[in-house]
Amino acid sequence: MLKIKGHYLLIDCNNFFASCERIFRPDWQHRPLVVLSGNDGCIIARSPESKKLGFQMGDPYFKVKDQLQLHRVVVCSSNFPLYSDISRRVMNTLEDFSDHMEIYSVDEAFLYFDKQESQSFLLDIAHEIVATIKKNIGIDVSIGIAPTKTLAKLANYKAKRLESPPHIESFYDPDYRREQTEKLPVEEVWGIGKRMAPKFRSLGIRTVSQIIDKPEEIIQRHFGVVGSRIQLELQGISCLDKLGEDEHRQQIMSTRSFGQIVTSYEELKESLHFHVDAACTQLRRENLCASNLTIMIRAGSIHLPEHEFYEKSASFRLDNPSDNTHTFGKLASLLLEQIWRPGLRYKKSGIMLSDLQESDRVQLTFSPHTDSASKQKLMQTLDKLRASGHTVKFASQGLSQQWATKRDMRTPGYTTSWDELPIVH
DNA sequence: TCTGGGGTCCTAGGACCC
DNA sequence: TCTGGGGTCCTAGGACCC
Numbered sequence: 001m002l003k004i005k006g007h008y009l010l011i012d013c014n015n016f017f018a019s020c021e022r023i024f025r026p027d028w029q030h031r032p033l034v035v036l037s038g039n040d041g042c043i044i045a046r047s048p049e050s051k052k053l054g055f056q057m058g059d060p061y062f063k064v065k066d067q068l069q070l071h072r073v074v075v076c077s078s079n080f081p082l083y084s085d086i087s088r089r090v091m092n093t094l095e096d097f098s099d100h101m102e103i104y105s106v107d108e109a110f111l112y113f114d115k116q117e118s119q120s121f122l123l124d125i126a127h128e129i130v131a132t133i134k135k136n137i138g139i140d141v142s143i144g145i146a147p148t149k150t151l152a153k154l155a156n157y158k159a160k161r162l163e164s165p166p167h168i169e170s171f172y173d174p175d176y177r178r179e180q181t182e183k184l185p186v187e188e189v190w191g192i193g194k195r196m197a198p199k200f201r202s203l204g205i206r207t208v209s210q211i212i213d214k215p216e217e218i219i220q221r222h223f224g225v226v227g228s229r230i231q232l233e234l235q236g237i238s239c240l241d242k243l244g245e246d247e248h249r250q251q252i253m254s255t256r257s258f259g260q261i262v263t264s265y266e267e268l269k270e271s272l273h274f275h276v277d278a279a280c281t282q283l284r285r286e287n288l289c290a291s292n293l294t295i296m297i298r299a300g301s302i303h304l305p306e307h308e309f310y311e312k313s314a315s316f317r318l319d320n321p322s323d324n325t326h327t328f329g330k331l332a333s334l335l336l337e338q339i340w341r342p343g344l345r346y347k348k349s350g351i352m353l354s355d356l357q358e359s360d361r362v363q364l365t366f367s368p369h370t371d372s373a374s375k376q377k378l379m380q381t382l383d384k385l386r387a388s389g390h391t392v393k394f395a396s397q398g399l400s401q402q403w404a405t406k407r408d409m410r411t412p413g414y415t416t417s418w419d420e421l422p423i424v425h
Numbered sequence: 426t427c428t429g430g431g432g433t434c435c436t437a438g439g440a441c442c443c
Numbered sequence: 444t445c446t447g448g449g450g451t452c453c454t455a456g457g458a459c460c461c
Contacts, residue, residue, distance in 0.1 A: 016461095037429035044429060062427040078429075105432085105461045193459050226435070226458085253431060260426095303428065315454090350430085405429095 005238075007122055007172065009111040010144045010152040011094060011129060014160065014167070016107035017045035019139040020086045021076045024414050033074040036061055038405045039257055040077055077407035081416040089137050097125055110149060119145075119172040130166045142167035149240045150233035151177070153190040154208065174236070181208035181234070191230050196223065208234060248288060248358060254278040255296065255350020259406040262346040265336070268297060270398035272332040275351040277394060280325040283353060284383055287360070289321035290353035293328050295335045299344035312339040321357055324375050325382075328353070329396060 013019060017035040022028045032049035036042065043059045053071050055064060061075075068075055087106045095101055100112035113122060126143045133141050143166075144156030151171050158180065159169035171177040186192055186200045189208060199222065205211055211219070212234050219227045232239050254275035262268060272295055283290060293316050300309035314335040322328065332351060385392050393399075412420035 039427080039429085042428050058428070060428045080430090108461075191459065195458060224435080250433075255430065257429075301428080313455095 005115040005147075007113045007115070007117060007145060007147055008149050008152040009098075009113070009122065009126060009129075010104075010146075010149070010156045011109050011111065012142050012144075012156050012160070013090060013107040014140045014142055015045060015047055016087075016139075017078065017083055018047040018050075020083050021074075021079070021411055022047070023086070023138045025411075028074050031074050032071060033076065034068065035076045035078055036409070037078060038407070039259055040406060040408055041257070044078065075409055077410040079407075079411050079413070081413055082411070085415045086137065086139070090133060090139070090141075093133055093136060094129065097129060110152065119170060122172065123168065123170060126168045126170075127166060130168065140165065140167070144169055144171070146171035146177070147236045148233040148238040150190050150230060151236065154181075154184060154188065154234075157184075157188050177236075178209065181212060184208040186211060189230060189234065191226065196227075199223070248286065248356060250356060251352055251354040252279045252282050252288075252290070252356070253350060253352045254282075255348065255352075256405050257348045258346065258403040260402060262349075262403050263342075263344070265340055265342070267398070267403055268340060268346060268349060269333055269336055270396065270401070271349045271403050272336060272351060273329050273394060273396040274401070275349065276328045276332050277325050277397065279351055279353050280323060280328055280379075281383065281386070283323045283356075284379065287358060288356045289323045289359050290328075291318045291321040291355040291357075292316070292353065293318075293331050293335070294352040294354065295332050295339075296348075296350045296352070297336070297339065297346060298348040299341075299346045301347060307345050310341060310344050314339045317355070321355070323359065324379055325394070326375055326378075329394070 018033050021033060021035060030049065031047075032053055032055075033047040034043045034050050034055060035045035037044045040061050042061055043055055043057060043064070046055055046057070050071075050073055053067075053073070055068070055073070083106060090107075091101075091103055091109060094109050094111065098111040098113060102110045102112075104110060113125075122145050126145060129143060130141055133139060142156055142159040144152045144154065144159050145168070146152040146155045155169040155171040159167040162169065171180065185207060186205060187197045189211070192200065200206070200211070203214075203218075203222065205214060211231055214231070216228065216231065219231045223230075229239050256271075256275070258271070262271070276293075294313055295315075296311070296313040298311045300307040316331050316335055318327075318331075328351075382392055414420055
């Protein structure tokens with residue numbers, strides 16, 4: 001376990017999805033740009049120019065379409081394979097700067113440094129990171145420096161809002177930090193959301209420094225352990241210190257909205273098998289096994305009250321963990337029979353694998369393995385074929401996949417698909 | 426017609442045990 | 444008539460994050 005006293009750098013890619021879309025399109029460099037969610041439903045990322053025009057995160061596309069056209073905004077369907085690939089490159093670059101890194105999300109990572117490092121040393125590193133990622137990958141990052149993760153997030157919030165690059169902010173010095181927290185509102189603290197923020201306000205707490213100064217018992221009474229932890233972190237006492245390197249994740253999900261309304265059991269089943277395949281492939285890639293499968297289906301919409309809203313999930317626990325697509329596929333079909341209702345307009349389905357363990361540490365109760373040797377062999381062959389660029393599908397996922405998500409304005413794969421590599425002239 | 430798709434951690438309450 | 448109490452495990456749901 002790492003010691004608590006030290007420094008964190010939080011590196012965050014600016015407007016990540018929008019930046020990825022621009023890497024291979026210099027002509028889009030200064031044009032307003034937005035990225036849409038699956039089915040081109042709503043806006044999930046914006047370039048600074050489109051932010052300035054007033055477009056918001058979550059704006060439904062059909063509502064702002066005319067405005068986007070009017071301002072000649074570049075509109076991109078989401079291209080997640082591209083974003084994952086750029087993310088991987090960024091993380092690989094960051095790895096060289098510290099022995100302790102935690103990837104927090106697709107566009108963010110924490111780096112940890114020992115207590116004795118000076119502020120100027122950390123600032124030098126930060127400047128080098130900004131320059132290296134810009135040069136090698138072509139995107140801008142912001143960096144926050146502080147003694148705890150929560151403070152590093154806060155410093156990063158400030159860094160992002162600096163007028164001119166480089167976007168680096170250090171809360172290393174306690175006096176400077178104090179001065180800044182007096183100006184920062186509670187809403188901006190990592191972990192304080194829609195529900196907690198008004199509660200702080202109703203107690204007369206509006207700024208970060210007021211959280212820091214409040215007696216611990218008051219915070220504990222109103223906000224529980226979650227609140228206390230936030231307070232300690234803001235005081236500079238690290239307690240979210242979890243840069244544990246060998247921890248694996250807790251669950252793997254795959255869920256998606258349909259491209260069009262689904263009504264039949266057969267199509268629902270196909271979509272679930274598609275998700276089982278995606279999740280199991282990920283499971284095997286990370287060398288994990290799961291003992292719990294949950295399936296979820298949803299019909300109707302809260303936005304359209306004329307159709308019945310129906311949401312249901314069901315789970316099954318295996319005695320022996322598995323990573324086999326067939327095993328979970330069969331279970332998914334059985335579970336679907338339990339919760340499926342005819343006559344509804346289904347819009348979404350998904351699955352979740354949980355109770356994960358590392359494959360080589362799997363505890364077995366009786367049999368040498370839940371899945372027969374031939375089934376395991378088949379999965380290995382499948383993964384190999386796919387790794388070498390072949391498209392292989394299970395017949396149970398259906399051939400037409402009418403329910404598949406629509407992405408009408410997707411940019412090419414660039415780095416992720418051989419056919420779409422950019423051509424240098 | 427049309428409103429991501431992932432994740433984490435915590436809490437409350439029920440089941441079950443002695 | 445009287446109807447324990449403490450502990451653990453599990454699950455569903457909430458709150459928050461990107």
